[in-house]
Amino acid sequence: MIRTALTRRFDLGTPVVGAPMAGVSGGALAAAVSGAGGLGMIGVAGNHSAEFVAEQCAIPEGLPFGVGLMAWVLDDRPDLLEATIAARPALVSVSFGDPGPYVGPLRDAGIAVATQVNTADDVHRAVAAGVDVIVAQGSEAGGHTGHRATLPLLQEVLTLTDLPVVAAGGIATGRGMAAALAAGAAGVWIGTPLLACPEGLNSPAARARVQAAHGEETVLTRAFDVAQRLAWPSRWPGRALVNEFSREWHGREDELAHDDAASRRVVEARKSDDLEQAPLYAGESVGLVTTERSATDVVGDLTAAAEQALRRVAELLD
Numbered sequence: 330m331i332r333t334a335l336t337r338r339f340d341l342g343t344p345v346v347g348a349p350m351a352g353v354s355g356g357a358l359a360a361a362v363s364g365a366g367g368l369g370m371i372g373v374a375g376n377h378s379a380e381f382v383a384e385q386c387a388i389p390e391g392l393p394f395g396v397g398l399m400a401w402v403l404d405d406r407p408d409l410l411e412a413t414i415a416a417r418p419a420l421v422s423v424s425f426g427d428p429g430p431y432v433g434p435l436r437d438a439g440i441a442v443a444t445q446v447n448t449a450d451d452v453h454r455a456v457a458a459g460v461d462v463i464v465a466q467g468s469e470a471g472g473h474t475g476h477r478a479t480l481p482l483l484q485e486v487l488t489l490t491d492l493p494v495v496a497a498g499g500i501a502t503g504r505g506m507a508a509a510l511a512a513g514a515a516g517v518w519i520g521t522p523l524l525a526c527p528e529g530l531n532s533p534a535a536r537a538r539v540q541a542a543h544g545e546e547t548v549l550t551r552a553f554d555v556a557q558r559l560a561w562p563s564r565w566p567g568r569a570l571v572n573e574f575s576r577e578w579h580g581r582e583d584e585l586a587h588d589d590a591a592s593r594r595v596v597e598a599r600k601s602d603d604l605e606q607a608p609l610y611a612g613e614s615v616g617l618v619t620t621e622r623s624a625t626d627v628v629g630d631l632t633a634a635a636e637q638a639l640r641r642v643a644e645l646l647d
């Protein structure tokens with residue numbers, strides 16, 4: 330069994346967090362991750378309602394779960410924070426913006442707070458805000474992320490804080506998980522490996538597309554946010570699978586901001602699940618996701634393989 334500051338803090342059987350992924354990780358996916366001993370998180374975005382939060386958080390008694398919120402969304406949506414607090418998760422992440430204003434209310438309610446960081450300055454801000462857990466999110470990650478790679482970012486973050494640091498971005502095998510733990514991470518925060526799980530809120534077509542995708546097929550782009558006229562801060566582009574829309578518009582975001590026909594195409598494509606025009610967020614480890622499997626099996630197999638890899642690492646020593 331792998332024990333770290335994270336497993337001790339949240340009484341987990343394995344130091345694996347199922348990343349919050351808006352549109353993919355609802356209560357069923359979170360429960361499947363937690364059922365394997367990890368900590369499943371529910372992703373909440375600006376297009377969600379307080380009722381959605383309450384519904385998704387109604388997961389079986391006794392299973393720990395978390396909720397992932399976005400700071401830039403919360404600024405105008407206090408109802409999402411209130412609904413989250415009312416659901417009493419073990420952990421709430423407040424990422425993509427300053428977590429400062431939200432740490433007090435969450436901790437007063439007895440809820441631990443995490444935040445994803447992408448730079449050294451983010452770490453200083455998170456520590457000053459009083460968070461409990463820091464997630465070093467590398468640019469390999471699926472979804473919105475920063476520009477620094479996971480391993481150098483993780484190493485630097487570990488020099489900047491004594492708080493538990495969890496590694497996110499590109500971790501999809503026991504080898505990868507063992508590497509992050511050996512580097513000093515207290516756990517791993519996995520999103521892309523859970524994109525082909527039947528418990529997800531994503532469509533069967535999206536799950537099939539993920540299984541077919543190669544690791545070279547992702548792009549870090551603002552094109553989808555600009556097209557949808559979303560107020561995503563520009564410092565966090567999103568890593569998605571390359572498709573017809575990104576081939577046409579990535580790098581031409583200024584022009585896209587004035588093209589209403591292209592904007593409508595993405596908005597409509599999201600409704601009709603047209604994967605060549607709508608964003609399908611996925612990280613660089615997508616090439617390792619080749620079968621549809623329960624999240625419980627993904628987390629169980631990942632943990633078993635990480636234990637094996639850690640034993641092999643120990644054998645390197647004389």
Ligand SMILES: Cc1cc2nc3c(=O)[nH]c(=O)nc-3n(C[C@H](O)[C@H](O)[C@H](O)COP(=O)(O)O)c2cc1C
Binds near residue numbers: 471611
């Ligand atoms: C489809 C998708 C949606 C995501 N949505 C969110 C979100 O709502 N909130 C959040 O904090 N992070 C979100 N992320 C980022 C993840 O929390 C996490 O950092 C990332 O998936 C880890 O890297 P990996 O994809 O390489 O495993 C999302 C990622 C993906 C792939």
